[in-house]
Amino acid sequence: MQLRGSVAAGIDNVQAAEAMAYVARHAGVTVPVLIEVDCGLRRAGVPRGPPVLKLAKQVARLSGLHLRGVFTHAGHAYAAQSPAAVARIGRAEGEVLVETAASAASSRHCVEIVSVGSTPTARYAGAVPGLTEFRPGNYVFYDRMQVALGAAQLEDCALTVLARVISRPDPGRLVIDAGSKTFALDRGAHGTDALAGFGQAPAQELVLERLSEEHGMLSRGVDPRSVELGDRLRFVPNHACTLANLAEMLLGVRGDRVTELLDVLVRGGGR
Amino acid sequence: MQLRGSVAAGIDNVQAAEAMAYVARHAGVTVPVLIEVDCGLRRAGVPRGPPVLKLAKQVARLSGLHLRGVFTHAGHAYAAQSPAAVARIGRAEGEVLVETAASAASSRHCVEIVSVGSTPTARYAGAVPGLTEFRPGNYVFYDRMQVALGAAQLEDCALTVLARVISRPDPGRLVIDAGSKTFALDRGAHGTDALAGFGQAPAQELVLERLSEEHGMLSRGVDPRSVELGDRLRFVPNHACTLANLAEMLLGVRGDRVTELLDVLVRGGGR
Numbered sequence: 001m002q003l004r005g006s007v008a009a010g011i012d013n014v015q016a017a018e019a020m021a022y023v024a025r026h027a028g029v030t031v032p033v034l035i036e037v038d039c040g041l042r043r044a045g046v047p048r049g050p051p052v053l054k055l056a057k058q059v060a061r062l063s064g065l066h067l068r069g070v071f072t073h074a075g076h077a078y079a080a081q082s083p084a085a086v087a088r089i090g091r092a093e094g095e096v097l098v099e100t101a102a103s104a105a106s107s108r109h110c111v112e113i114v115s116v117g118s119t120p121t122a123r124y125a126g127a128v129p130g131l132t133e134f135r136p137g138n139y140v141f142y143d144r145m146q147v148a149l150g151a152a153q154l155e156d157c158a159l160t161v162l163a164r165v166i167s168r169p170d171p172g173r174l175v176i177d178a179g180s181k182t183f184a185l186d187r188g189a190h191g192t193d194a195l196a197g198f199g200q201a202p203a204q205e206l207v208l209e210r211l212s213e214e215h216g217m218l219s220r221g222v223d224p225r226s227v228e229l230g231d232r233l234r235f236v237p238n239h240a241c242t243l244a245n246l247a248e249m250l251l252g253v254r255g256d257r258v259t260e261l262l263d264v265l266v267r268g269g270g271r
Numbered sequence: 272m273q274l275r276g277s278v279a280a281g282i283d284n285v286q287a288a289e290a291m292a293y294v295a296r297h298a299g300v301t302v303p304v305l306i307e308v309d310c311g312l313r314r315a316g317v318p319r320g321p322p323v324l325k326l327a328k329q330v331a332r333l334s335g336l337h338l339r340g341v342f343t344h345a346g347h348a349y350a351a352q353s354p355a356a357v358a359r360i361g362r363a364e365g366e367v368l369v370e371t372a373a374s375a376a377s378s379r380h381c382v383e384i385v386s387v388g389s390t391p392t393a394r395y396a397g398a399v400p401g402l403t404e405f406r407p408g409n410y411v412f413y414d415r416m417q418v419a420l421g422a423a424q425l426e427d428c429a430l431t432v433l434a435r436v437i438s439r440p441d442p443g444r445l446v447i448d449a450g451s452k453t454f455a456l457d458r459g460a461h462g463t464d465a466l467a468g469f470g471q472a473p474a475q476e477l478v479l480e481r482l483s484e485e486h487g488m489l490s491r492g493v494d495p496r497s498v499e500l501g502d503r504l505r506f507v508p509n510h511a512c513t514l515a516n517l518a519e520m521l522l523g524v525r526g527d528r529v530t531e532l533l534d535v536l537v538r539g540g541g542r
Contacts (some may be wrong), residue, residue, distance in 0.1 A: 013438060013439065013500060015500050015501070016437070016438075016500060016501070019501065037420050037438065042440070042444075043438075043439065043446060043483060043486055043488060044437070044438035044446045044486065045438075045439065072394075074485060107310075156274050164313070166287070167284060167287075167314075167315035167316075168284065169283070169309065169313070169314075169315065169316065169317075173313075173439075175314060175315045176281075180455070180457070180513060181513060181516050181538070184451070184456065185453070185455065185456040185457060186451070186456060189483070190481070190483050190486075191481040191482060191483075191488075209462075210461070210462040211461075211462060212314060212346060212460070212461045212462075213460075213512055213513065213516075215314055215315065217314060217462075229284060229286050229287060230286070230287070230290065232326060237455050241484060242451060242452060243485065243516075245452050245484075245541060246516075246517070248538075248539030264539070267452070267519075267539075268518050268519030268520075268535070268538075268539075271517070
């Protein structure tokens with residue numbers, strides 16, 4: 001499979017397509033669009049089969065838009081109960097989209113882009129012949145959620161939080177200087193609540209149990225001999241995407257050396 | 272009660288105080304400090320009574336620090352089951368701190384600042400004689416959490432999210448263009464999970480049920496005749512603090528007119 005990048009607007013509704021075409025014509029541009037197919041997440045998207053063909057026909061008629069293909073996102077894989085279930089959802093994601101693309105092509109619609117995307121399903125959906133693009137995003141960092149889904153190991157997780165123990169009200173209770181404004185409150189993606197706690201510190205085998213906005217609290221399993229006030233603990237977060245979105249800057253580190261400052265752009269709604 | 276503002280460092284541990292005093296002496300400055308008293312949240316803070324007096328004595332000896340008083344935060348009010356319980360926690364917050372301040376003063380420690388703070392308890396703690404400061408933060412906006420605690424009415428909530436219906440996969444199911452990167456995932460504060468959903472649109476009597484990062488989903492109670500694709504719905508968020516922290520800018524609105532742009536500073540860890 002040869003992969004290509006592309007930018008296009010997602011469409012799942014003729015009303016939205018008409019409004020977009022109207023604006024495009026007035027601006028004198030042609031907007032590339034992909035039809036979003038719902039492969040099971042039940043978020044946005046058109047059901048596979050006839051509804052896709054019907055919308056493709058309607059969109060193809062609109063000047064101002066250029067229909068380039070179809071896409072889907074198997075976000076329901078985040079609610080899977082086992083790596084086998086992730087694999088099943090991933091294969092279905094690829095197959096549903098390739099079948100949809102084939103029937104659209106046989107109706108003479110342009111389907112040069114056939115695009116799937118989600119990190120846990122990438123290795124399964126991506127193996128289905130006929131796709132031209134996949135869009136896993138989380139894989140850049142991985143996180144505790146991906147580990148729980150079998151998509152990565154803890155040591156693969158590249159984005160961590162270094163937090164300091166700032167209070168120790170009793171020997172078995174720690175407070176760190178990072179809370180929900182650093183870690184976010186995700187315990188899964190797309191509304192799943194799969195994980196216990198909000199991050200884990202593998203070296204000390206500790207789980208971050210409770211978050212206020214600027215404080216994190218730990219008590220279970222704290223060994224008073226292994227952690228001191230002022231120590232820094234390195235946490236693997238539950239969800240790297242929302243965590244990165246909360247930071248103005250990430251530090252690139254090799255060993256103990258900071259080698260890069262990475263600005264986090266396009267967050268906070270922009271201006 | 273006359274209220275004054277102040278900036279000081281919180282201290283709940285002699286080790287941290289010694290480290291801070293060391294740095295202050297080397298920088299040639301004196302840092303004003305307050306002792307944090309735990310009035311029930313079980314986060315940071317020293318228990319009331321003898322532990323406070325012991326720490327006050329230790330801190331008073333350290334050159335580089337200037338002990339100015341005591342403070343507490345009754346964050347456990349967010350887990351209260353009724354407005355009466357909020358009132359009880361609020362009164363206790365004020366009384367515990369005033370008693371603590373009185374016994375520290377009788378040991379000749381400086382207690383010119385006696386500071387409580389949390390929005391739900393403000394009216395109760397703030398009524399206890401002997402306090403010099405309170406620090407409610409959320410009251411600037413209020414939110415759905417404060418409404419649930421009886422601290423505000425929905426119409427008092429000043430921070431809202433205007434989101435557009437961007438997809439309508441079937442007549443009773445809506446997708447909006449704002450998800451957890453706009454609303455955050457708070458369903459309470461300090462680890463409480465009191466609220467159902469992630470925000471509500473009072474005009475349409477809808478609750479935001481499920482969030483992906485950039486999408487919000489609603490289905491229960493959607494009246495197909497009252498909401499159209501492209502409509503904008505105004506949501507009262509669960510937690511104004513973490514929501515404001517996710518935005519680069521807030522729009523000040525009077526009626527239908529945008530009258531002000533408010534930059535959100537000091538978020539994302541700063542630089």
